[in-house]
Amino acid sequence: MKRYLILEDGSHYEGEGFGSDNFRIGEIVFNTSMTGYQETLSDLSYCGQIAVMTYPLIGNYGINRDDFESLNPAIFGFVVKEACKEPNNFRSIYNLDDFLKLKGIAGIEKIDTRAITKKIREIGTIKAIMSDTLENKDEIVEMLKNTPYARDYVKRVSTQKAYPIPNKGKKVVLIDYGAKLGIIRELSKRNCDLTVVPYDTSAEEILNLNPDGIMLSNGPGNPKDIPESIKIVKKLIGKIPIFGICLGHQIISLACGANTIKLRFGHRGGNHPVKDLATNKVAITSQNHSFAVEIESLSKTNLILTHISLNDGSCEGVKHKKYPVFSVQYHPEASPGPEDCKYLFDDFINLMNKNNKRIKNA
Incomplete structure (x- = not known):
């Protein structure tokens, strides 16, 4: 037909x-x-x-x-x-x-x-x-x-109720903006004791779970459509290690005072080259996003640019100058795509270990 x-x-x-x-x-x-x-x-x-x-x-x-x-x-x-x-x-x-x-x-x-x-x-x-x-x-x-674009996409796809994925390792709260199961799989492989919570769960509720770290997931749409999530993450920064992926990366950046912009046609596929500015190494990454962090806006924040796209020079990663917070625009869990960047989940585990050791020695 x-x-x-x-x-x-x-x-x-x-x-x-x-x-x-x-x-x-x-x-x-x-x-x-x-x-x-x-x-x-x-x-x-x-x-x-x-x-x-x-x-x-x-x-x-x-x-x-x-x-x-x-x-x-x-x-x-x-x-x-x-x-x-x-x-x-x-x-x-x-x-x-x-x-x-x-x-x-x-x-x-x-x-x-x-x-x-x-x-x-x-x-x-x-x-x-x-x-x-x-x-x-x-x-x-x-x-x-x-017909305008809808602004409730995250609300549509986020879990409605918190749920646990028990394990014996680090306690991690995963804020679900539309999380891929690949993120859950990678954290579970590293024995993380997960609690998945809705996108609008308050900072107080999250901290009351006593996590070792917080993961901010990927998700659909414009990050500025969920200002409540930006306010929540702003309260969490400095309290506990945070790792953000894709939409989670954009939310961290907005919470720190940076700006996000819409790309003309976005990045979607499993063949996007990204350069790590600290090592000058290039990884081939999986990506799926319409929006990006505006690099020029980072100068007004406590964030440092860590990764850039070799296709168009856009921001692909940041980290905080003072606190254990980092994020990437691409998908280290792949699914589908290359697995060059799964080590970032190990970096997150190491960041939680260092933070726990610092607290014990304080």
């Missing part, structure tokens, strides 16, 4: 429909990963977005039980050149079409993903929606222009 992808600028692209017919207005973005479409689909940072995969064949190894980054995907739509209908993998339990139907996600294939990606790179991300007809295209375009 024919399906159309209609963009806010009035352009449209013809393809074939698959998955659900649950058409929703979303910000259209592109992802350059060659593998890992299941992790991409289930990454809650895609809440409110329609993702275009630049790799041409998607779905060839199916959907399995093990590679989810969340159990309830929040992505608004999926655009691919070719959706494989008969995957070949011993772990596969669904093909892509069946999975998208199950989760209420609209898909479109046999579409010019290269042309769409080039447009996004030229004009930036804009709103889009799928439709099975062009009869009312003018009305749809007008609706796209007049």
